[in-house]
Each structure stands twice: as C-alpha cells, then as structure tokens.
Amino acid sequence: MRGMTNTLTIGERIAWYRRRRGMSQEVLAGLVERTVDWLSKVENDRIPLDRLSVIKTVAEALDVSLGDLLAEPSLVDWTPDSGHQTVPALRDALLDYRRIALFDRGGPAVEAPPVEQLTRDVADLWEAYQASRFGYVTARLPWLLARAHATAEQRPDQPACQQLLALSYQLAAVQLTKLGEAELAWIAADRGLVAAQHSDDLAVTGSLARSVVHALLSVGKYAEAVRLTGDTADLLRPDLATPTPEITSVYGTLFLAGAMAAARAEDRATTRTFLAEADTVAGQLGRDANHLWTAFGPTNVDIHRVATAGELGDIQVAIDLGPRVDTTALPMERRARHALEVARAYSLWNRLDDALTTLLDAERLAPEQxxxxxxGRQLTLTWLRRSRGKPSTALLALARRLHVQT
Structure with a gap:
C-alpha cells in the first residue's frame, strides 16, 4: 500500500478497508461503539478523524495496523541530500543477522574510527535530524551504524564506545519513527537499549528507553508505553539526588513521551500527572537546553501541553495556548512539530486560513518534516475535500509538494 493511498483521507481509507473486509457500516459502527451516522460522516469527510486513540480503535476493528489508516510509511523522496539509497539500505543494515550478539564479530571489515571522530559523526547526524534534514540522516545512518559497531567491537572495554553505538541506534529509531517505519524503529530502539545497558551510563539507558516508548506509541501500544514510562522513571529517580543536566533532561523528556502515551490512551489523570512531573523537572533545569539531544526545558513542556490537548480533543486548550508558545530557541524539528499541532487546532476550530498559513510556515521551516x-498530509487532503469551488492556489501547490493532490 506504500504510496498508493496518499490521495485518500483517513475517512476514505477506513471506507476502503471496510469494503475490503466485506463489512457493512452497521457492523463496523457496532464494533467501535459508534453510530452508523457517525461512521458515514467520517468516511465522507464530514467529521475530521485525527485523534489517534479513535483511529487505533477503528484499525483494530478492521484488523489493520495504525499505519495502514495513516498511510504510513510513505515513500522517501530522492533528494540531493538523500541520494538514491534511503530506507531500504537502512533496513538492510538493521536486519543484518551479523549484528545479532551471537554473530556480532562476523560482519564485513569496516574501518573503526577513533572515538573522538565517531563522537563528531554521531553529533553531526543528530544535529541534522534536529534540523529536520531527514533524507540526509536516513542515507547516512547505515554508514554510521557500521562504524559505531566497528569501534565498539574493537574497544569492548571502553563504555564510551557502547554509548556511541546506543546513540546511533537511537537516532535510527527516532528517524524511522518520523518516517512511519514503526517496525524498523522498534528494532533500532531495542538494539540501542541493549548497547546502552552495556555502557553503564544511566542517562543514555534512560534516553534509549524513551525511544522504546516512542516506538510503542507509533504502533498504538499506548498502555504499554505508559507502563514503560513509569518503570524507567523508577530506574532513573535515585540518580536525581545528585543530578547531572543529562539525567535531568532525559528524566523530564521521558515524562513528555509518557504524557503523549497517556493522552492517546485517553487517560487524563496520568496525562496531567506526567506533564506536572515534567514541568517540575524543567523548572529545576531552569531553561531550555538540548542535553543528549532532548530539547528539554519549559518550552518543550508547553509544546506537549498543546499536543496532549489535541490528542484528548481539548481543542480550546490547544487554541488558547498553542499560538502563544515561542519555539524560536528550539531545534527546527521541535518548532515544526508544534506548528503541525497548532495547524490541527486551527483546522478543528474552522479557522482554515490560519491553519493553512501555519502549515505553510512549518513547511518553510522544515519541508521534509x-x-x-x-x-501535514491529512490536513491538506481534508482542506481540499472541504473546499467550495476551486481550492486556493496556495493549497493546490502545497498538495502537489506533499504528493497528495487528487
């Protein structure tokens, strides 16, 4: 299905899979405990369906993945940054059996760079990710993983090498999550967590556990993600007695990921608890920072207040707070992700001009994101469907750039 349903909204995709299953609207509506009228309006784009908790419920009833209804993963474009080798090359690197512990010394000969050089390589790609240069990062991750493995195998007694290997896998996990490659992201996060545990660095271990939380989120395992948040917090909490900026940032960011999981599980109490804990930790840190590429601080907490409000359907909260959050000091990835949430809130509030302007601003900042x-794709498709008469030139141009124009 990759790329074949980019021109379908989520509602249209639900109708497509429902008919594929030979299921009537009455049956599907009953399975998700909704009315036939509601389902009919969803399938005809008269009700926007953007809350992942609801989409997940429908996906389970249709026996499809969450990604199937979101049209994920999408095809990665070839660009001067990416070249002509993207996700398939990264998949090959992750699925190389020689990377399994039993065979981890049987891979092809790869130059093992000095730790100092590998540190610079890891930082370069993390910075590119935070700049939303997704093609650049995806194309270079197989090379980085091979070099990180070679260095870790050549210097097994140096914890720093395992730390760098873990951070390389974490980067693969977060990048693949952004591309909708949920299963590959899970493999990368799992491999990274194993390396992190060998590094004896609790901050890196906590950071990798957070990536596992995100991997669980991407496949709709919201309750499991909430539990992992709590378990990891228990592991990190003793170190907060004498915290470093890294452990503080990882601990706080963990609760932001957990808050998203709780919101998608429609657990308001846990969402509030996790956000409050993150807010307290951000206050202790005292400012926005980027230790271990967390972009953690008070502003990121506010970003997640808006995002969780959107997931819970509290659009008034998202509208009131979202446009007032000043994200200019944060990495581009965070700024663009927040703009997507604000555009969603404006769209649900029927302020379509503001929604389109916000999305276009986000695209100028981070077109790949x-x-x-x-x-981004679903908002654009929804606006096309709701246009009375010919859509605006700006909207049509955006749809062409996102490859969703019908």
Missing amino acids: VRYHYL
Whole structure:
C-alpha cells in the first residue's frame, strides 16, 4: 500500500478497508461503539478523524495496523541530500543477522574510527535530524551504524564506545519513527537499549528507553508505553539526588513521551500527572537546553501541553495556548512539530486560513518534516475535500509538494 493511498483521507481509507473486509457500516459502527451516522460522516469527510486513540480503535476493528489508516510509511523522496539509497539500505543494515550478539564479530571489515571522530559523526547526524534534514540522516545512518559497531567491537572495554553505538541506534529509531517505519524503529530502539545497558551510563539507558516508548506509541501500544514510562522513571529517580543536566533532561523528556502515551490512551489523570512531573523537572533545569539531544526545558513542556490537548480533543486548550508558545530557541524539528499541532487546532476550530498559513510556515521551516508527518498530509487532503469551488492556489501547490493532490 506504500504510496498508493496518499490521495485518500483517513475517512476514505477506513471506507476502503471496510469494503475490503466485506463489512457493512452497521457492523463496523457496532464494533467501535459508534453510530452508523457517525461512521458515514467520517468516511465522507464530514467529521475530521485525527485523534489517534479513535483511529487505533477503528484499525483494530478492521484488523489493520495504525499505519495502514495513516498511510504510513510513505515513500522517501530522492533528494540531493538523500541520494538514491534511503530506507531500504537502512533496513538492510538493521536486519543484518551479523549484528545479532551471537554473530556480532562476523560482519564485513569496516574501518573503526577513533572515538573522538565517531563522537563528531554521531553529533553531526543528530544535529541534522534536529534540523529536520531527514533524507540526509536516513542515507547516512547505515554508514554510521557500521562504524559505531566497528569501534565498539574493537574497544569492548571502553563504555564510551557502547554509548556511541546506543546513540546511533537511537537516532535510527527516532528517524524511522518520523518516517512511519514503526517496525524498523522498534528494532533500532531495542538494539540501542541493549548497547546502552552495556555502557553503564544511566542517562543514555534512560534516553534509549524513551525511544522504546516512542516506538510503542507509533504502533498504538499506548498502555504499554505508559507502563514503560513509569518503570524507567523508577530506574532513573535515585540518580536525581545528585543530578547531572543529562539525567535531568532525559528524566523530564521521558515524562513528555509518557504524557503523549497517556493522552492517546485517553487517560487524563496520568496525562496531567506526567506533564506536572515534567514541568517540575524543567523548572529545576531552569531553561531550555538540548542535553543528549532532548530539547528539554519549559518550552518543550508547553509544546506537549498543546499536543496532549489535541490528542484528548481539548481543542480550546490547544487554541488558547498553542499560538502563544515561542519555539524560536528550539531545534527546527521541535518548532515544526508544534506548528503541525497548532495547524490541527486551527483546522478543528474552522479557522482554515490560519491553519493553512501555519502549515505553510512549518513547511518553510522544515519541508521534509511536513511531507512525512501524517498530520501535514491529512490536513491538506481534508482542506481540499472541504473546499467550495476551486481550492486556493496556495493549497493546490502545497498538495502537489506533499504528493497528495487528487
């Protein structure tokens, strides 16, 4: 299905899979405990369906993945940054059996760079990710993983090498999550967590556990993600007695990921608890920072207040707070992701001009991020369907750039 349903909204995709299953609207509506009228309006784009908790419920009833209804993963474009080798090359690197512990010394000969050089390589790609240069990062991750493995195998007694290997896998996990490659992201996060545990660095271990939380989120395992948040917090909490900026940032960011999981599980109490804990930790840190590429601080907490409000359907909260959050000091990835949430809130509030302007601003900041996030594509398709008469030139041009024009 990759790329074949980019011109369908989520509602249209639900109708497509329902008919594929030979299921009537009455049957599907009953399975998700909704009315036939509601389902009919969803399938005909008269009700926007953008809350992942609801989409997940429908996906389970249709026996499809969450990604199937979100049209994920999407095809990664060839660009001067990416070249002509993207996700398939990264998949090959992750699925190389020689990377399994039993065979981890049987891979092809790869130059093992000095730790100092590998540190610079890891930092370069993390910075590119935070700049939303997704094609650049995806194309270079197989090379980075091979070099990180070679260095870790050559210097097994140096914890720093395992730390760098773990952070390389974490980068693969977060990048693949952005591209909708949920299963591959899970493999990368799992491999990274194993390396992190060998590094004896609790901050890196906590950071990798957070990536596992995100991997669980991407496949709709919200309750499991909430539990992992709590378990990891228990592991990190003793170190908060004498915290480093890294452990503080990882601990706080963990609760932001957990808050998203709780919101998608429609657990308001846990969402509030996790956000409050993150807010307290951000206050202790005292400012926005980027330790271990967390972009953690008070502003990221506010970003997640808006995002969780959107997931819970509290659009008034998202509208009131979202446009007032000043994200200019944060990495581009965070700024663009917040703009997507604000555009969603404006759209649900029927302020379509503001929604389109916000999405276009986000695209100017981070075109690849808007292109690969389901919200960017689905908002654009929804606006096309709701246009009375010919859509605006700006909307049509955006749809062409996102490859969703019908």
